[in-house]
Amino acid sequence: MRHLFSVSSSLPALMAGLLLTACGGPEGPAAEELGEGTGEQAAALTSPSASISCARTSGIDISCTANASGGSAPYDPQWQNRRLMMGRIYVEGYDSGGYTRVVDCLTPEPGGTTFSLTIRFRVFDANGAVSNEAQAGPFECAF
Incomplete structure (x- = not known):
């Protein structure tokens, strides 16, 4: 067998x-x-994404509009200002806010003291995932 x-x-x-x-x-x-x-279902598996667009709208103001996509809505939008003054970077904590922001930034006078301003934006989605940090600038501002 x-x-x-x-x-x-x-x-x-x-x-x-x-x-x-x-x-x-x-x-x-x-x-x-x-x-x-x-x-x-597929969007829930992606990280959120942030974008920002800012422009000087007057001799005092910079107006910004931001967007978020991906991840899981609703989002918690957050803003941050970073200033470069005399070779040092000063960073503010993130503020929760909407999708538009106006930031004070006086137009510098020739020979005046200035600093560089960078505006950052990010979101947290409903699951706690954080987006990229979108930024605009630097903008030259006067004290």
């Missing part, structure tokens, strides 16, 4: 197969578990 396989040589393969089956098999998670299928 001939055997199609030898039990002693097939035992390691049989054990590996049983182990894979007991652990859920070699298949990965279903597409639904990965967020594939709907745009809403």
Whole structure:
């Protein structure tokens, strides 16, 4: 009588197969578990993204508009001002706010004392994921 396989040589393969089956098999998670299928599910898996656009609107003001996308809405928009004065950087903490902001920045006079202002924007999404830090500037401002 001939055997199609030898039990002693097939035992390691049989054990590996049983182990894979007991652990859920070699298949990965279903597409639904990965967020594939709907745009809403896929967006929830992406990090939020932030953008900002600022322009001097007068001799005193810089007006900014920001946007957020990706991740899971609603977002917590946050703003920060960074000043470079006499070779030192001064950073304010992030303020929560909306998607528009007006920042005071006097237009410098020739020969006057100035500082550089950079405006930064980021968001946290509903899951607590943070976006990139978008920035605009630097703008030259007078004291």
